[in-house]
Amino acid sequence: DGGITQSPKYLFRKEGQNVTLSCEQNLNHDAMYWYRQDPGQGLRLIYYSQIVNDFQKGDIAEGYSVSREKKESFPLTVTSAQKNPTAFYLCASSITAGGASNEQFFGPGTRLTVL
Amino acid sequence: GENVEQHPSTLSVQEGDSAVIKCTYSDSASNYFPWYKQELGKRPQLIIDIRSNVGEKKDQRIAVTLNKTAKHFSLHITETQPEDSAVYFCAATYAGGTSYGKLTFGQGTILTVHP
Numbered sequence: 001d002g003g004i005t006q007s008p009k010y011l012f013r014k015e016g017q018n019v020t021l022s023c024e025q026n027l028n029h030d031a032m033y034w035y036r037q038d039p040g041q042g043l044r045l046i047y048y049s050q051i052v053n054d055f056q057k058g059d060i061a062e063g064y065s066v067s068r069e070k071k072e073s074f075p076l077t078v079t080s081a082q083k084n085p086t087a088f089y090l091c092a093s094s095i096t097a098g099g100a101s102n103e104q105f106f107g108p109g110t111r112l113t114v115l
Numbered sequence: 116g117e118n119v120e121q122h123p124s125t126l127s128v129q130e131g132d133s134a135v136i137k138c139t140y141s142d143s144a145s146n147y148f149p150w151y152k153q154e155l156g157k158r159p160q161l162i163i164d165i166r167s168n169v170g171e172k173k174d175q176r177i178a179v180t181l182n183k184t185a186k187h188f189s190l191h192i193t194e195t196q197p198e199d200s201a202v203y204f205c206a207a208t209y210a211g212g213t214s215y216g217k218l219t220f221g222q223g224t225i226l227t228v229h230p
Contacts, residue, residue, distance in 0.1 A: 035220075040124065040222060040223070041222060042121070042204055042221055042222040042223045043159070043204065043218075043220040044220075045218075045219075048217060058217075090158065090159070102147050102149070102164075102208065102210045102218070104149075104161070104218065106158040106159050108158050109158060
């Protein structure tokens with residue numbers, strides 16, 4: 001299960017606060033992704049990045065922001081503009097953006113609760 | 116964009132029975148279809164995948180079939196065991212050239228195998 005890590009495992013936030021979720025990988029993967037998981041809704045893509053210093057919005061980017069300053073790191077900030085942020089957040093990475101291999105490796109997740 | 120529908124949302128079987136989970140996709144350009152298994156409290160992990168140049172792929176007790184004409188694919192688990200109990204997600208994407216592997220996931224199926 002090593003290779004991609006997320007921290008913290010549990011995070012509590014007061015309304016109106018921004019919080020940043022960490023995602024690090026040592027797999028030398030080019031692409032990284034952030035998903036939100038809610039019961040009965042599968043995994044929904046928030047943001048993704050194919051290379052350093054580049055990222056694109058996914059299907060539910062509103063209220064979130066990301067950065068990709070280093071290949072191994074892809075932090076996600078949940079801003080106060082996100083109306084319903086309580087969820088399980090999963091980070092993933094893949095060896096290449098497109099091409100022959102598309103397997104995504106997931107981190108252990110961060111459970112965010114807004115108080 | 117791609118839309119993936121997954122059924123059933125819950126599936127309960129007796130140990131030793133077979134289980135089938137079905138997914139349909141909307142984008143005829145999709146050519147890569149992975150299945151992920153997520154055990155309770157753990158990260159999703161790839162269990163099998165299929166590309167559009169084949170109609171079926173097997174790996175021990177797990178098989179996936181693909182019907183490109185009808186745009187649906189299915190996961191088959193034979194001789195189910197209690198440790199198969201988990202949430203299963205299907206996904207679809209176009210993979211090739213410079214296109215990145217942005218996966219669209221189904222809503223998930225909670226499989227329960229009763230001893």
